[in-house]
Structure formats: structure tokens, C-alpha cells
Amino acid sequence: MADSSGWQPPRPCEAYRAEWKLCRSARHFLHHYYVHGERPACEQWRRDLASCRDWEERRSAEAQQSLCESERARVRAARKHILVWAPRQSPPPDWHLPLPQEKDE
Amino acid sequence: MAGAQYERGRGPAAGEQLQQQHVSCQVFPERVAQGNSQQGFFSSFFTSNQKCQLRLLKTLETNPYVKLLLDAMKHSGCAVNKDRHFSCEDCNGNVSGGFDASTSQIVLCQNNIHNQAHMNRVVTHELIHAFDHCRAHVDWFTNIRHLACSEVRAANLSGDCSLVNEIFRLHFGLKQHHQTCVRDRATLSILAVRNISKEVAKKAVDEVFESCFNDHEPFGRIPHNKTYARYAHRDFQNRDRYYSNI
Numbered sequence: 401m402a403d404s405s406g407w408q409p410p411r412p413c414e415a416y417r418a419e420w421k422l423c424r425s426a427r428h429f430l431h432h433y434y435v436h437g438e439r440p441a442c443e444q445w446r447r448d449l450a451s452c453r454d455w456e457e458r459r460s461a462e463a464q465q466s467l468c469e470s471e472r473a474r475v476r477a478a479r480k481h482i483l484v485w486a487p488r489q490s491p492p493p494d495w496h497l498p499l500p501q502e503k504d505e
Numbered sequence: 506m507a508g509a510q511y512e513r514g515r516g517p518a519a520g521e522q523l524q525q526q527h528v529s530c531q532v533f534p535e536r537v538a539q540g541n542s543q544q545g546f547f548s549s550f551f552t553s554n555q556k557c558q559l560r561l562l563k564t565l566e567t568n569p570y571v572k573l574l575l576d577a578m579k580h581s582g583c584a585v586n587k588d589r590h591f592s593c594e595d596c597n598g599n600v601s602g603g604f605d606a607s608t609s610q611i612v613l614c615q616n617n618i619h620n621q622a623h624m625n626r627v628v629t630h631e632l633i634h635a636f637d638h639c640r641a642h643v644d645w646f647t648n649i650r651h652l653a654c655s656e657v658r659a660a661n662l663s664g665d666c667s668l669v670n671e672i673f674r675l676h677f678g679l680k681q682h683h684q685t686c687v688r689d690r691a692t693l694s695i696l697a698v699r700n701i702s703k704e705v706a707k708k709a710v711d712e713v714f715e716s717c718f719n720d721h722e723p724f725g726r727i728p729h730n731k732t733y734a735r736y737a738h739r740d741f742q743n744r745d746r747y748y749s750n751i
Contacts, residue, residue, distance in 0.1 A: 407750055408746070408750055409750065410746065410747045410748075410750045410751050411740075411743065411746075411747065415739070415740075415743075418736065419736070422732070422733075422736070428729075430668070431668075431727075431729040433679065433680060434668050434679055434680075434681070434682060434683050435681070435683040435684065435727060435729075436681065437680045437681035468750075468751050471747070471751040472751050475751065478721065478725065480719075481715065481716040481717075481719045481720055482716055483641075483716065483720075484650055484651060484654040484713050484716055484717060485637075485641040485642055485643050485644075485651055485654065486641065486642045487640060487641050487642075488639070488640055488641055488642055490582065491581060491582035491583045491639050492583070492609065492638060492639065494609060495582075495583050495609050495639065496584075496589075497609075498589075499589070499608055499610065500608065
């Protein structure tokens with residue numbers, strides 16, 4: 401639920417719990433090792449879950465700040481690679497056009 | 506034709522007519538001869554075509570990878586219509602499918618897709634190419650790095666390189682083997698549609714790997730199985746709340 405300023409945790413607390421549980425599962429350990437060659441780090445999901453619950457119970461400003469910083473760090477990590485191609489401002493103009501009926505010879 | 510999925514066996518011989526056809530005209534003959542209409546072949550290929558259509562329908566309606574990709578493409582202005590953007594056809598060789606950027610259509614090789622799980626993976630793979638085509642200026646036909654990037658992403662995010670699939674291919678490896686698989690399969694996919702040497706294809710993959718392996722859009726993570734894909738879809742549906750509260 402949002403507070404009077406309209407802020408609420410970026411994800412429902414149940415989502416943080418689900419991510420933490422998934423991260424700590426044996427199956428995820430296997431997947432992560434298969435991809436990255438090291439064990440996964442799950443502590444940040446636990447901290448975020450605690451912050452989310454703290455905010456829900458006490459509307460803690462510290463918890464709010466902690467959650468925002470954590471999620472901004474995730475977004476930065478996801479965007480730090482340099483793109484190979486230029487993004488479009490609009491979809492391809494021919495996406496919805498009908499198929500050509502015949503190929504040109 | 507860009508982004509053909511290459512399973513095993515040799516790629517086709519070289520041949521060029523229109524700029525965009527390259528070697529793909531040898532792999533997808535129905536795309537070259539007498540247009541794309543399937544009516545002339547329908548009675549001969551009824552059974553495999555019908556199976557392809559039914560499996561495709563089930564994938565589009567139930568598979569969490571595909572449902573997320575369809576939502577993401579709709580959000581980007583490329584709503585997908587099954588009859589317009591998918592085509593079940595017979596293909597040469599052992600290719601499973603491809604994305605035809607010149608017609609904005611995904612080709613599914615009905616003679617090479619034999620079960621529902623394979624259909625799920627092929628549709629996911631090709632929709633990743635379609636998603637890239639929709640959101641970026643991808644030069645499929647003259648920029649080998651662009652093609653390599655989309656192939657890296659498709660191999661990485663579609664489940665092509667899952668541990669189980671690699672074991673079925675008798676490729677045994679655990680620590681970081683996923684990355685080896687993605688590099689290898691991306692290279693093979695490029696070779697299936699471009700008449701270039703293996704070294705050139707491999708070099709293109711190496712140059713773009715760091716960037717494209719870490720580009721997980723629209724999933725936000727590598728979806729190792731359907732649970733991860735469902736979580737990714739949940740996050741995509743929640744994105745308005747997410748970005749307005751960080």
C-alpha cells in the first residue's frame with residue numbers, strides 16, 4: 401500500500417521473498433554456476449525483503465531509501481553494457497503491412 | 506533471411522539473388538519459389554503443417570517465455586498476429602526456423618520440429634530476433650555484428666543452451682559451459698545464413714559477446730526455466746510501479 405506521498409516499494413514484498421527463495425534454491429545454484437562459474441549472491445534479496453517488511457510495518461524512511469538504492473543499482477547493472485545497435489524511436493513501418501503476394505523475379 | 510536456427514549438419518551452399526536472400530534461399534526454398542503461399546503445397550503437407558499450426562497455437566497461448574515476448578513486442582508497437590507473422594513451411598537441411606526481416610515473418614520448419622518443447626524453444630528463439638528488429642535498427646543483411654548480437658541473445662535467452670539440452674547433444678560441461686554453448690550456437694546460426702568463414706563468424710561473436718550476452722531484454726534475467734520466465738513476465742507487468750518508485 402502507498403503512503404501519503406504515494407511511494408510504495410517497487411515490488412510487492414511477496415516478490416522479494418519469492419526472489420530470495422529462488423536465489424537460495426539448489427536448482428538456482430546449479431543454473432548460476434553453469435552460467436557464471438561461481439555461486440550466486442542472495443544476500444541483497446534478503447535485505448530488500450527485510451526493508452520491504454520494515455516499510456510496511458513502520459513506514460521507515462531508512463527502509464525506503466535502502467530499497468530505492470538497491471533497485472537503482474540493479475537497473476545500473478542491467479544497463480551498463482554498450483549497445484551494439486541504435487534503438488528505434490518507432491517500430492518498423494512495414495511490420496503490419498500485408499505480405500507481398502508474389503516475389504519479384 | 507536472418508537468424509536461422511541451426512541444429513546440426515552442414516550449412517547450405519552459397520547463392521545470391523536479391524541482396525537479402527544470401528544462402529538462406531537454399532534453406533527456405535518455399536520463400537523463394539512462387540511466393541509464400543502455402544495453398545499449392547497444402548494437400549501434400551497437410552499432416553506436418555497441421556501439427557505445426559497446432560503446436561504453434563499451444564505455444565502462443567501457454568508458454569511463459571513467448572507470452573512475455575508477445576507482451577513486450579506489443580508494448581513496442583509490434584503486436585504479433587499469428588497468421589501474418591508466422592509461417593509453417595518445409596525447409597532444407599536441419600534448420601528449425603528463421604526470422605525473415607524483409608517480410609517481418611517467422612518461419613517455422615514443420616519438417617524439422619517434432620515435439621511441443623522444440624516448438625516452444627524455436628518460437629522463443631525467433632521472437633527474440635523479431636523483438637530486436639522491433640526495438641532497434643538491426644542491419645540484418647550487411648552488418649555481421651548486428652546479426653551476431655541477436656544470435657547471442659537468442660541462444661542465451663531461449664533455453665537453447667540449457668544444461669539439459671546440452672547434455673542431449675552430448676556436450677558435457679558445467680562450470681560456465683553455458684557461455685561456451687552460446688558462443689558456439691551463435692556462430693553456427695550465423696554460418697547457416699551467411700556465406701562467410703567460421704573464423705569471421707567467430708570473430709564477430711567475440712566482438713559483441715560482452716555486450717549482447719548481458720543484454721537480457723525483455724526478460725531482465727536469463728530465464729533458465731519456466732519459473733524464471735514467469736517471474737520475468739510478472740516483473741514486466743509490474744514495470745510501471747517499479748520505475749515510478751525507484
